[in-house]
Amino acid sequence: MNSGRLSFLAGLVGMLLIGWVFFPSLLYQKEPQPLQFSHAVHTGEAVGMTCDNCHTFTADVRSMAIPRLSNCKECHSEVLGESEAEKRLVDEFVAHDREIPWRTYSRQPDNVYFSHIQHVQIAEIECERCHGSHGKSETLTDRQINRISGYSRNIEGQIIPGLRFKAWDRMKMDDCSDCHDERGASNSCLKCHK
Amino acid sequence: MSSALSRRNILKLAGGSALGFLLSPMPWKMLDDISIWTQNWSWIPKLRRGPVTHKYTSCTLCPNACRVNARMISETPVSLWGAPDPCVGHSYLCSVGLAGHHLAYHPSRVRNAHRFTATENGISSEQLSVEDAIAHIAKILHNIHVRPEEGEFALFDCRPHGMVSDIQQIFLSHVLGARYIVPDHHEGRFMRALMEMTEDPGQSYGLDFSRTRTLLSFGVSLFEGWGISPLVVEQFRSRREEFNIIQIDHHQSSSSIVADTHIAIKPGTEMALALGLAHVIVGERLYDPASAARAVDLKRNKPFSFMDLTRRFPPGRVASVTGIPEDVIVRTAREFASNRPATAIADDFAPAELIHSVWILNHLVGATGKNGSVVQKRPLPQPWKGAHRTPPTRLRNVPDHSLRLLMIDASAADTTVSWPDLRRKMRAENATIVLCSPYRPKRGESVDYLIPIHAPYETVRANPSGEYVATSAFQISTPLWSKSEEGCETWQILQRVVSASGAMTKEEFAQLEPEELLRLQCDAIFNSKRGTIHHPNNDETIPLGSVLSSGDFYATLMEGAAWSDDGVATSTNGRLFLMGKSTSSAQRFAESVLAFDNAGIDSNPSFPLLVVPVGEDVAARFGHVSPILSKIYQESDLKPRSRFAYLHHETARRFKLAAEQRVIIHSPHGATEAIVRCDSSVRPDTVQLSVSQLDAISPTRPRIINSYGGRVYTDQPIFVRIERARS
Numbered sequence: 001m002n003s004g005r006l007s008f009l010a011g012l013v014g015m016l017l018i019g020w021v022f023f024p025s026l027l028y029q030k031e032p033q034p035l036q037f038s039h040a041v042h043t044g045e046a047v048g049m050t051c052d053n054c055h056t057f058t059a060d061v062r063s064m065a066i067p068r069l070s071n072c073k074e075c076h077s078e079v080l081g082e083s084e085a086e087k088r089l090v091d092e093f094v095a096h097d098r099e100i101p102w103r104t105y106s107r108q109p110d111n112v113y114f115s116h117i118q119h120v121q122i123a124e125i126e127c128e129r130c131h132g133s134h135g136k137s138e139t140l141t142d143r144q145i146n147r148i149s150g151y152s153r154n155i156e157g158q159i160i161p162g163l164r165f166k167a168w169d170r171m172k173m174d175d176c177s178d179c180h181d182e183r184g185a186s187n188s189c190l191k192c193h194k
Numbered sequence: 195m196s197s198a199l200s201r202r203n204i205l206k207l208a209g210g211s212a213l214g215f216l217l218s219p220m221p222w223k224m225l226d227d228i229s230i231w232t233q234n235w236s237w238i239p240k241l242r243r244g245p246v247t248h249k250y251t252s253c254t255l256c257p258n259a260c261r262v263n264a265r266m267i268s269e270t271p272v273s274l275w276g277a278p279d280p281c282v283g284h285s286y287l288c289s290v291g292l293a294g295h296h297l298a299y300h301p302s303r304v305r306n307a308h309r310f311t312a313t314e315n316g317i318s319s320e321q322l323s324v325e326d327a328i329a330h331i332a333k334i335l336h337n338i339h340v341r342p343e344e345g346e347f348a349l350f351d352c353r354p355h356g357m358v359s360d361i362q363q364i365f366l367s368h369v370l371g372a373r374y375i376v377p378d379h380h381e382g383r384f385m386r387a388l389m390e391m392t393e394d395p396g397q398s399y400g401l402d403f404s405r406t407r408t409l410l411s412f413g414v415s416l417f418e419g420w421g422i423s424p425l426v427v428e429q430f431r432s433r434r435e436e437f438n439i440i441q442i443d444h445h446q447s448s449s450s451i452v453a454d455t456h457i458a459i460k461p462g463t464e465m466a467l468a469l470g471l472a473h474v475i476v477g478e479r480l481y482d483p484a485s486a487a488r489a490v491d492l493k494r495n496k497p498f499s500f501m502d503l504t505r506r507f508p509p510g511r512v513a514s515v516t517g518i519p520e521d522v523i524v525r526t527a528r529e530f531a532s533n534r535p536a537t538a539i540a541d542d543f544a545p546a547e548l549i550h551s552v553w554i555l556n557h558l559v560g561a562t563g564k565n566g567s568v569v570q571k572r573p574l575p576q577p578w579k580g581a582h583r584t585p586p587t588r589l590r591n592v593p594d595h596s597l598r599l600l601m602i603d604a605s606a607a608d609t610t611v612s613w614p615d616l617r618r619k620m621r622a623e624n625a626t627i628v629l630c631s632p633y634r635p636k637r638g639e640s641v642d643y644l645i646p647i648h649a650p651y652e653t654v655r656a657n658p659s660g661e662y663v664a665t666s667a668f669q670i671s672t673p674l675w676s677k678s679e680e681g682c683e684t685w686q687i688l689q690r691v692v693s694a695s696g697a698m699t700k701e702e703f704a705q706l707e708p709e710e711l712l713r714l715q716c717d718a719i720f721n722s723k724r725g726t727i728h729h730p731n732n733d734e735t736i737p738l739g740s741v742l743s744s745g746d747f748y749a750t751l752m753e754g755a756a757w758s759d760d761g762v763a764t765s766t767n768g769r770l771f772l773m774g775k776s777t778s779s780a781q782r783f784a785e786s787v788l789a790f791d792n793a794g795i796d797s798n799p800s801f802p803l804l805v806v807p808v809g810e811d812v813a814a815r816f817g818h819v820s821p822i823l824s825k826i827y828q829e830s831d832l833k834p835r836s837r838f839a840y841l842h843h844e845t846a847r848r849f850k851l852a853a854e855q856r857v858i859i860h861s862p863h864g865a866t867e868a869i870v871r872c873d874s875s876v877r878p879d880t881v882q883l884s885v886s887q888l889d890a891i892s893p894t895r896p897r898i899i900n901s902y903g904g905r906v907y908t909d910q911p912i913f914v915r916i917e918r919a920r921s
Contacts, residue, residue: 003200003203004203004206005206007203007204007206007207008206008207008209008210009210010207010210011206011207011209011210011211011212011213011214012210012211012213012214012217013210013214014210014211014214015210015211015212015213015214015215015217015218016214018214018218018220019214019215019217019218019219019220020218020219023218023219023220023223024219027223027227110240110241111241146227148224148227148230148231149226149227149230149231150230150231151230160219160223161222161223162219162223162226194272194273
């Protein structure tokens, strides 16, 4: 291969690497969760909880609440098991009655009105439709916030060019309107942008 | 190695990098993110986060006083919805009302007083304090007081209704020769016309549709506008099967689409149809015997009895005049007379003789004074019963070029006034117009001073019910934001102007605050010991008598409750005057019917098309609508545009015209250009034009624009012909 082609390929591959590998890690600021948590343990056969056992509707019934410490304390007033996270939960939060500052993955931007009760109870949409296998995850991943737009990566899509292969890959406006179309729901602007 | 650093290799490296850059997500993702970033700059207001609460208040944008449930986030309103209403069952907000909380942020909003001066380059504006503006205006008023020959002082009240209008009339009574001007037409004109035909002095009437089976609407905007729509919407929703709507409309309106029957009528012939229906009802003896016995001029009267007049309108003749088939006229009359309770209604802005004819239909079927139709009600208790007031003068009755100083109360969003008509009342020289409004004047509104007042939901406002509801009601429009120190109300500006000019002799109203004014109204209602209070929080109704004090009553209203009066036992024994109670009104009605009978509404062969003018309500009003709604209107093509002429396809073919073609519309008085739009909902013998196009083709004024439904009424029918424009 002559040196000209080599230079061209070096530029091409270098920039592809930067764009596909380094750019996403630069673009998204990683924010670790304050505590590790296994959804799989809680929703698995041994415990058998469902999503709405902890994620109840908020007072205005629009959102699903991030569990409060009081939810955790129902079972974890004392250390259960031997994991480091369990020990930290009791020592740092339960013992001092301090709320766990969980970081929300899927908060829609301020200009979007999204009602969970409308989708979960009235339209009877499964949680997995938007949140995928999050309810069966062993660990909590870092929340990733776009440094420019301020949006969560769970909203913008895990696949960097914004492609969507599964329903829960993205939660952008197109995804909402596609689902509304499929179900014959209104796609009026004022439905979500009140 | 030396070759790797050659210029060619560096260029190839750059080329490869550029291709790699384009094939990577970097540029595309950056474009997307930066576009979002530009929407989130620090100076762009952010929605607050905080507890979600609900606050009950009432809308003041039109006289209907709809109940409002405001969804608040951290004490800021984010959306408005209708709420349970003791008068109509449930309020449903119109599109303007749904975005009423946007109006405080309107781009035209002003916070300071302005003085406008005409210069060679146009109009220049200068900001000044409200105190300075009031001092200037008071000086002018003082000069008028000293030298009355310089012209008159007047206040133009865009919505003459309730205690605020009362207090303005009282203030004006302190100024020698001051006028209190009201629009020529405003809400409630249809209901007030009934008083000219019944014997009960001092009684008010309202509409009770709770049991109505047939509603015959002569061009009333039942669903798409303000005015009567809250009453109709609730019945339409709750009793759809038994609530039969017959809509008589010259174009396909939203009401005519939703109605059970749409009767498409030739514009300007509605009165002939009403009298034709009356002819069938009388001829076939379908009328209510009790009502007929009460009608003193049904068969005998001088010079005409009612039957003498209706004889001139047999269905065959009415069919030729109105363009409605004879069998439809007969069928409609039979349905209206047999499917009772039945009520006929006309637009508040319609010609007086049409309103009169429609009331005749109601009398014939016994609607007046019956539950489920037209009921009597007591007026709202007034705080200043004996106070001296300046009587109202209709705008058209104000002599031209007589006013030196005019203050305009533009706090109501529903008023439609032709600005040239208003300007003509001003003196040619040294005339001053003061606009009291939360917003900058619109293009074409040449004012000299602008004094800012509160926008809707920024302050407490008295909100009595509209004219149509079956019982009087009162509520307070409580602010949705914490009280602002800036701004005031028009009556306070008037009070300060009158005081500063030295005209005010009594101190009784000096320094009166809006809350004190409301307390006076609450005292008057509380002392009447009538009616009930409905609280939307728990949907509970309690008698006013169970409230301990006037202060408690005021506090309850401030929480969003509404007071509504008790119903009154309706007397059905009073005499009815189908032709009109006074000799003059009977004569006026007979003359207009005979004039129509003689002249008809025939077109000139040279000008074969009748113009159907449609209002551009946003442009024609003092009030403003949320910019988001203006955008939706503009982009959705919901409202007719001023540069288009809407024709039926048949009419377009007849005149050899095609859609989007430029045309010239000729009338005997002038011509205007337009672009053709074909619309099958327009009658074949008509052309639908925007009201702003009428100036060039019709010199007749005034024309009345009904902002409640975008309908326009002209004094005379306008006939035109259409020709292709030469390119």
